[in-house]
Amino acid sequence: MKYPNIFAPLRVKNIMLKNRIIAAPMGTPKATVLSSTNYGGLSIWDKSKGGAAVVTVSDMYLANLAQEKDAFSKYAKDVTREVLSICRQAGSLAMLEIAFMGNKNTDGTIQGPSNGKHFTGGIMKEMSLEEMKEMKNNLVRRAQQAKEFGFDMLMLHFGHDSLCSLFLSPIWNQRDDMYGGSLDNRIRYAKEVLEAIRTAVGEDYPILVRFSRSLKVQETFKEEDMLYLIKQVQHLIDIVNVSCGMDCYGGTIDKYVANTYSHSTIFLPRMYNLAFAEKVKKECNVLVCVVGGVLDPKEAEAAIKAGKTDLVMMGRQLIADPYWPKKLQNGLEEDIVPCLRCLYCYHISTEHDNTQCSVNPRYRRENRVPLKLEKVESNKHVVVIGGGPAGMKAALTLNDKGHKVTLIEKEPQLGGNLKYADYGMFKEELKKYREYLIHQVQNANIQLILNKEATKEYVESLHPDGLIIAVGADIKKPQIMGIEYAIHALDIYPKLNQVKGSVVVIGGGTIGSELAYELSLLNHEVSIIEKQDALVKNANWLYRHGFYNAVKDSGHLLKVYVESQVKEITPTGVSFIDKDGKECFIKADTIVLATGMTERRELAFSFYGITPETAMVGDCYKVAQVLQATNDAYFIAENM
Numbered sequence: 001m002k003y004p005n006i007f008a009p010l011r012v013k014n015i016m017l018k019n020r021i022i023a024a025p026m027g028t029p030k031a032t033v034l035s036s037t038n039y040g041g042l043s044i045w046d047k048s049k050g051g052a053a054v055v056t057v058s059d060m061y062l063a064n065l066a067q068e069k070d071a072f073s074k075y076a077k078d079v080t081r082e083v084l085s086i087c088r089q090a091g092s093l094a095m096l097e098i099a100f101m102g103n104k105n106t107d108g109t110i111q112g113p114s115n116g117k118h119f120t121g122g123i124m125k126e127m128s129l130e131e132m133k134e135m136k137n138n139l140v141r142r143a144q145q146a147k148e149f150g151f152d153m154l155m156l157h158f159g160h161d162s163l164c165s166l167f168l169s170p171i172w173n174q175r176d177d178m179y180g181g182s183l184d185n186r187i188r189y190a191k192e193v194l195e196a197i198r199t200a201v202g203e204d205y206p207i208l209v210r211f212s213r214s215l216k217v218q219e220t221f222k223e224e225d226m227l228y229l230i231k232q233v234q235h236l237i238d239i240v241n242v243s244c245g246m247d248c249y250g251g252t253i254d255k256y257v258a259n260t261y262s263h264s265t266i267f268l269p270r271m272y273n274l275a276f277a278e279k280v281k282k283e284c285n286v287l288v289c290v291v292g293g294v295l296d297p298k299e300a301e302a303a304i305k306a307g308k309t310d311l312v313m314m315g316r317q318l319i320a321d322p323y324w325p326k327k328l329q330n331g332l333e334e335d336i337v338p339c340l341r342c343l344y345c346y347h348i349s350t351e352h353d354n355t356q357c358s359v360n361p362r363y364r365r366e367n368r369v370p371l372k373l374e375k376v377e378s379n380k381h382v383v384v385i386g387g388g389p390a391g392m393k394a395a396l397t398l399n400d401k402g403h404k405v406t407l408i409e410k411e412p413q414l415g416g417n418l419k420y421a422d423y424g425m426f427k428e429e430l431k432k433y434r435e436y437l438i439h440q441v442q443n444a445n446i447q448l449i450l451n452k453e454a455t456k457e458y459v460e461s462l463h464p465d466g467l468i469i470a471v472g473a474d475i476k477k478p479q480i481m482g483i484e485y486a487i488h489a490l491d492i493y494p495k496l497n498q499v500k501g502s503v504v505v506i507g508g509g510t511i512g513s514e515l516a517y518e519l520s521l522l523n524h525e526v527s528i529i530e531k532q533d534a535l536v537k538n539a540n541w542l543y544r545h546g547f548y549n550a551v552k553d554s555g556h557l558l559k560v561y562v563e564s565q566v567k568e569i570t571p572t573g574v575s576f577i578d579k580d581g582k583e584c585f586i587k588a589d590t591i592v593l594a595t596g597m598t599e600r601r602e603l604a605f606s607f608y609g610i611t612p613e614t615a616m617v618g619d620c621y622k623v624a625q626v627l628q629a630t631n632d633a634y635f636i637a638e639n640m
């Protein structure tokens, strides 16, 4: 057993966890759209089958207790029962999340500790003592009914946007009664609620409570205050779940800033809450479960072994691959699909626009993407041209279906543009994904032809029945005078340490902005010239804010010129028209071009006519992210 600490059982009161992995609640769909066979139910099935000891069922399954007396609305009971049995049948324990959140009042205001601006941008209305009591009683009723319903344990969400966080905040809590002012007063309500729930469910019923170590916004409390709260309530709790940030901090220009700590991007280190978890372990007498950026089994194993945490809670990685625990347990680590921390699976990141997983086409489509493709009796020979992420995914899917597959790549190695993941500071997850794909291709029954530039004649000579073209994209070279003095971003990545002096990056998409940030961390003076009105506009919201936060927190200065048009590149710098129409010149020792890529459409079109079953996937069809490449490739190959 390579990971004895991750797979050590753990007794918590009257239940036994078979390992140290808890699947996080992920806000799966509301009960009204949930069934055991749609994606909500099946994602729970996957996580349970995948080997997590405990699967958390999201709070969204619960009724609004302000309107209904029963914790499970009559419409939700059957599906909740089914979800519960899914966990049991698939081998995990079921934990129900109950969130300690303020209700919306009938006049549109939102309950909170005091009157003022609510963190969502709405109006916060001070809860009366009567309302606080009603909320406490509702939570108690929910907890009791969850236990009676058969959930093995409870997760009380006292982190992120909860009333616990708001009452603890010395800014949001301006009360002058026994629930405001001093630290003891600000923790009083959370403590009373926990006491009431513990009394109601009894000593033996396991309770995990999530707290944010910090809200990471200006209204936050201090980490020491949170530690103090935990010390005061530890006797009421079995497991402290250490999180960070908020979910919906939308009321200011810093919109989404707090989300990048509750759902971390590539710009935060993995397991970024571990130091606080360790503090709780050292100073309290309670089990600890860290959440946030838990992806790497070696890191999780080391943290548990070192006594910094007892358990790990995993969210995104179990979307990317719900079978992470089982693969690890069975020595199939190289078959784990790595999560990219790109957050396209999170609706807040995408604003409900195309929420999917970049590496797992089954996510949110579990009802039509089988766990394993049924092998067909096939004599079909399908040729895939191009060994980038789309080409490899297509070849693997074709192989899973049982077709004979030939994959042709012109470079000596597979990977396409993912080869640049070797160089960037924030590309470790991408690099792992490339290695995962290469490993899968090398171990599949795929004929791999490297170092071969495919031509129409050559492909014809292979007599394919089907053809998938994944020839990628070329660097886009805009018509700028003096462009020969610039180096392309992709060419500079392998020699980042050789870059000299001040740098101007032309193009502030993800490639240009990330590169500029990295160069600033290497102490170069860096300017970015971007023609749109903001940097990284091609990325999702949380990436964008993760990037802004990282730049701000680094203390390194990036000079940013948006809505600016480059006029000329010279050997000594770049002249451009800024957003006020002023002509400017920036001196630079190195000028980097990051103006994007363009589809190799003509090359792709040249392969048409060999077989009627021909399709383009990935960047040659449309330059996009890994998400589109993976999903396109899967579905096109699956239909061949």
Ligand code: SF4
Pocket: 316, 317, 319, 320, 338, 339, 340, 341, 342, 343, 344, 345, 346, 356, 357, 358, 359, 360
């Ligand atoms: S969308 Fe990205 S962050 Fe979400 S699970 Fe998939 S790879 Fe991970």
